[in-house]
Amino acid sequence: MSWVQPVRIPADVEQEDRIVGGFTARQVAILGGTGGFLYAAYLLVGDRMPLTLCAAIALPVGMLGVLLAIGRRGGMPLDRYLLSAIRHQRSPKSLTSAPEGIPPAPSWVAARSGQRPAPLRLPARGLTGDGLIDLGPDGVAAVAEVSTVSFALRTPDEQDALIAVFGRWLNSLSGPAQILVRAERVDLTETIATLVENAQGLPHPALTAAAHEHADFLANISARHDLLRRQVLLIIREPSTGANGRDAAAARALRRLEEAARLLSACGLTVRLLDSQATSALLASCFDPTAPPLPDGEFATPGEVITRGDRW
Structure with missing residues (x-):
């Protein structure tokens, strides 16, 4: 025994x-x-x-x-x-995006003596057309947004089933994976405006009054509290090896993400791959997490030419 x-x-x-x-x-x-x-x-x-x-x-x-x-x-x-x-203390404090290096100042420029700016080394080198992050020699990374489920409201048998499905996905991992839970600010201004505008077309005055009351409730909450929403991200990374390593790594990352979506769907979770614009907005928000998210129409995609519409 x-x-x-x-x-x-x-x-x-x-x-x-x-x-x-x-x-x-x-x-x-x-x-x-x-x-x-x-x-x-x-x-x-x-x-x-x-x-x-x-x-x-x-x-x-x-x-x-x-x-x-x-x-x-x-x-x-x-x-x-x-x-x-x-x-x-010894690292440079002024960093600039210059992969080719910082050229010296011309001799005719009366530059002040001091510490020169250093190149900004970021792990992300760029974005591909399907939203994958190019990590240079480290391969590629695919970012997907995952929905959530209420675990506490489930019965013990349902909780055991959710844990079993999640365990099967963990056991199926063949490479690095990261689960990131982040919080970002929520702006209800557009939601409130849409609610007030649609309230005028409701078929009954009581429904219109209820819609206006709900809009006032949302406006009161926005004025008194800093509203946050949680975002769950699944990041799949694949290294690149060989002459055609980057394309092969991208294919492997997408295939692993599809497998994760298939396995986690048994838990009621939805895995959605972020496109190029959403991934760019996500990376930009990481530099200033306290700032409100940029509207979709005001964010330029990689390679897009930025023009100014105002006349000088």
Whole structure:
């Protein structure tokens, strides 16, 4: 008879393993490196200096090593936080879209001395006609919008069925996939205007009054609250290899997205591939998430010539 012993699995699956006395390998390396440095320094200068002076010098160094090992800032280990701060301080702050590089200023221009702008390196190189994101040497990515279902209102049997279908899709994955849940602002101005306009054609005065009351209710909510809506995105990425790697990667990404749509349809979910204009608007909104979304008529598609209609 075999006994099954339960094992605790942390909620954070990316949590580092603790190997010695509750410390991770990174913490052990920092503490061990600090102790080794202090021991080597004592062997070099310990015979030439008083013991109290050696202890006074070693105490701040040891405390710094302990802080770097166990300290955290904003949920991040202190050593990684300091490295990120140093990297941010040394990185250029002015970036511009120039894949070919920043040319030097002409000699006849009285340019001010200072840090020059650096090229803006983005993982997305462009968009294809069917809305796929070109990642350059990293392949392509397909972005689809997924509808949602109410899990809490389902019966236990229905919940088990939804989990089983979702598990089958996870087990069928043959490449990288990302589920992104984002929130964006909602502007009800057009909805309210359409509701008021259509209320005039309703067949009964009571329906017209109810439509106006609902429009006032929506306007009151918009004035008092910042309305948000959640958007669930499924991103499928495929690497490109070989001479015809980009086209093959695009075909694989679309095929995997169709398979996901077929499997997730059993959960009542709808998977819709974003076209080129919707993907462009999505990427633009990522640069300024707090800004309201641009109207469809005011957003240029990739390769479209932007003209100005006003006369000078």
